[in-house]
Amino acid sequence: MSQDRPFSILIVEDDRGMRQSLVELMEAAGWRVEALSRADRVAEHLTMFLPDVILSDVRMPGMSGLELLTSLDPNAHPPLVLISAHGDIPMAVQAIKDGAYSFVEKPYEPRRLLTILSHAAEQNRMRHSNTRLRERLMRLSGLDRVLLGQTPDIAALREDVLDLAETEVAVLLQGETGAGKDLVAHALHDLGRRSDAPFLALNCAALTPDTFEAEMFGTSDGREGRLLNASGGTLYLDEVCACPLPVQAKLLRVIEEKQIFPVGASSPVPVAFRVVSASNEDVQEAVVQGRLRADLLFRLNTVVLTLPTLRNRLDDLGMLATFFLAEYARIYEVTPPELSQADLAALMSHDWPGNVRELRSVAERRVLAARRGGGSMAQALQASATPEDVPETLREAVAAFERELIAKAIRTHAGRMDATAEALGIGRRTLNEKIVKLGLDKEALL
Known part of the structure; x- marks a missing residue:
């Protein structure tokens, strides 16, 4: 079991004494535990708390454990272990056929129950790990697109990303809009030791002081915050200079103390993150202007990576444009349009305020025009005005x-x-x- 991410379980049991006994057993084993008395409340609860495994009684008022089993999507929800004092062999066989991970009879033997639940949780995490691996490979291809090129700046950035991915140091990404900061942040996570844990991206400009603690820290009455759900992974702070100052103070406290206080709670909950942040403006100037706390910046800028602008790597333009044209040609099932000298001249003369993101859009417009039998890079760079407009x-x-x-x-x-x-x-x-x-x-x- 990961020290950063203990296993979590949702217990569904209508008998109060049995429910409390199961809660105490799992908490003593170091699990994060939540418990419900009715199965018909599970679907709503799973929107706030997604455990590694669900342990449910079979016979309960309202929805039974078997009905709960058939209501869950096996591809989206955690494995379900059923427990019952009334179980028999046919019921157990049918439960397994219907998708239950296992079936345990009461009175249960604690060590055996813990073993079954641990195996179920491990299998669930492995399944999600495989899903994240596929997503990671897709994102890494996106990173390759952004970091494709031969200019010294982009080659150095690739080396920096590879070197830093295996470390835990805080990294601040600086670069203009569209330069690829989000994808570099994902790469630092995907290539590092926390790759199987969550990647939590926060748009700091959208955070509000009034709702921040409840949303991020959770509440003592059972609402789990986003920071706790993502503990063990990477915390990505985008547009950090636009973060409201009261929120900056709360983020600084979390980063420094590695713990959070859910709203209304009397004791803290530990959390662990690798912190990556990003800004498209001068962070030192933001500190001078009083928009960014200096002590927060000191926690974020252990290493600073500056992403090169596209206008400063014009030697890569032809390679990038050809790559994007081929990519969109596959998507739209057309022959990739070739780059003429006039096309290259148009690309070289543009100042690329949107950087690589803008080039991708231009390439897509060029391919869409090619589907209609015409177009050029110069036209794709222009607004879509026609003489009638x-x-x-x-x-x-x-x-x-x-x-x-x-x-x-x-x-x-x-x-x-x-x-x-x-x-x-x-x-x-x-x-x-x-x-x-x-x-x-x-x-x-x-």
Whole structure:
């Protein structure tokens, strides 16, 4: 059993004395335990707590243990072990046929019951491990796409990822939007010793102080927090500079003390993470501006990896574009369009504010055009305007130009409105007014 991730069990037993006895047995063995008195509450409870194994009585008021067994999806839910004082051989055989992991008669022998439950939990984790392995291989192919290239910066980044994956040090990823920070974070997890444990990604910009503790730490009345569910794995803090300051204090305490206090609880619960964070802005400047706690940054930046921009690795453009064209050609079942000199010239002249993510989108548009028998990289780089879309009046033309210019600036500066306004040479208030007037959706642009 992993020290970071003890086995967990959901006990379903209507008899209070028997339920308490089972709870005490499993807690004494070091398991995380939750218990219910009715089987018809299991489905709802599994949305908050997904154990490694379920132990259920057979005969209970309302839904029986056998009915619970048939209601569970064997591909999505944990294995079920049935326990009954009224069991007989035909019932046990039928239960196994219906998908039960095992059948135990009361009175139970504690050591045998623990052995059965441990084997069930181990098998469940192995099944999920195999699923995660398949997902990991898919994500690693995504990493290869992002880190594909021969320029020195990208080659050095590949080596850094491989070296750091086997360590437990905190890593801060810096890079522009679309440079591949999420995939590098996944790679550090997937190639490391915590790869079989959860990967919890938190968009720090979306965290709110009022609900953070209940959502992340859980509550003493049974709601399990996301941090506890992900303990033993990797905690990925994305857009860390956008994290509200009160939440930063709570995250710092978790990282430093390696424990959480569920809301209403009187004692802490231990947690363990490998911490990876990411930012698309200057973290030191964020500290100076008071938006990022210096003590939190010191906990996050043991090692800093800077992802190169696409415009600084133009020698890789042709290779990346060819790779993405071939990928989307397979998806859309067409012959990959070849890159002409004009295509390469168009790619080289673009400034790539969206980095590799933007190049993927351009390649997909080019392949979609190829399905219709035409297209070029220059056209794929342009907005999808047609001659019929050209505004008829000067006012409409100016509005269309402003809309495109502001949208591009918002994407370039990753939604940072002060930087966007400064780049456009206008005030923040004027920028906000124009966004409203032009009907721009900031979230849709990022």
